[in-house]
Amino acid sequence: DVVMTQTPVSLSVSLGGQVSISCRSSQSLVHNNGNTYLSWYLQKPGQSPQLLIYKVSNRFSGISDRFSGSGSGTDLTLKISRVEPDDLGVYYCGQGTQYPFTFGSGTKLEIK
Amino acid sequence: QVQLQQSGAELAKPGSSVKISCKASGYTFTSYDISWIKQTTGQGLEYIGYINTGSGGTYYNEKFKGKATLTVDKSSSTAFMQLSSLTPEDTAVYYCARSTYGFAYWGQGTLVTVSS
Numbered sequence: 001d002v003v004m005t006q007t008p009v010s011l012s013v014s015l016g017g018q019v020s021i022s023c024r025s026s027q028s029l030v031h032n033n034g035n036t037y038l039s040w041y042l043q044k045p046g047q048s049p050q051l052l053i054y055k056v057s058n059r060f061s062g063i064s065d066r067f068s069g070s071g072s073g074t075d076l077t078l079k080i081s082r083v084e085p086d087d088l089g090v091y092y093c094g095q096g097t098q099y100p101f102t103f104g105s106g107t108k109l110e111i112k
Numbered sequence: 113q114v115q116l117q118q119s120g121a122e123l124a125k126p127g128s129s130v131k132i133s134c135k136a137s138g139y140t141f142t143s144y145d146i147s148w149i150k151q152t153t154g155q156g157l158e159y160i161g162y163i164n165t166g167s168g169g170t171y172y173n174e175k176f177k178g179k180a181t182l183t184v185d186k187s188s189s190t191a192f193m194q195l196s197s198l199t200p201e202d203t204a205v206y207y208c209a210r211s212t213y214g215f216a217y218w219g220q221g222t223l224v225t226v227s228s
Binding site: 058060 | 147156157158159161171173174175207211212213214215216217218219220221
C-alpha cells in the first residue's frame with residue numbers, strides 16, 4: 001500500500017497568516033494515464049471530511065482561492081493563506097492513484 | 113444538491129453483524145461509484161472499498177475482505193455495507209462517499225460501537 005506521510009502533526013497560526021502542510025508518498029502518485037490523484041480534505045470538528053483540492057491543484061466547487069495545492073510525484077503541499085477562524089480542523093491528504101486508496105494521518109490546525 | 117444520508121448509530125455485540133445504509137439524492141445514482149471509509153482515532157482514515165452502483169461490481173481493500181460486504185439497491189438509490197463477525201476493533205465511524213477524482217461528497221457518518 002502507498003504510505004502517505006503528513007507533516008506537521010499540528011500547527012498553530014494567527015488569523016490572517018499563512019501555513020503549509022506537506023504530504024509525502026512512499027511511491028509516485030503519477031497514474032499510468034498521466035494524472036496525479038492527490039486530494040486534500042478538511043475535517044471540521046464534529047463533521048465529515050470535505051474535499052478542498054483534487055488532482056494536486058484543482059479547487060473543488062465553492063472552495064476559496066485561499067487554498068492552493070502544488071507539488072508532483074511524491075512531494076505534495078497544501079498552502080492556506082489569510083487564515084480565517086473557519087479554517088480550523090484536521091487536514092488530510094489522500095491518494096487515489098493506486099488501490100487501496102490511502103490517507104495521511106492528518107494535520108491539526110489551530111488558531112492562535 | 114447532492115446528499116448522502118446514512119443510517120443511525122449501531123450498538124452491536126461481538127460476533128454479530130450490522131448493515132449500514134447510504135441513501136443518495138440530488139444526482140443520477142448509477143453514474144458514480146460509492147466508496148466506504150472507516151475512521152478511528154488510532155488508525156485515522158482507512159479505505160474499505162467501493163461498489164459500482166450501475167453494475168454492482170465491487171473492490172475491497174485486502175484488509176477488509178471477509179469483514180465488509182458492499183451491495184446496492186438501485187430502485188431506492190441506496191448503498192449498503194454489512195460488517196460481519198464484529199470485534200471491538202470494528203468500533204469506528206463509517207462513511208460512505210461519492211467517488212470521482214476525489215471523495216467529493218460524504219455521508220454524515222455512522223458510529224458503530226461493538227461492546228458486550
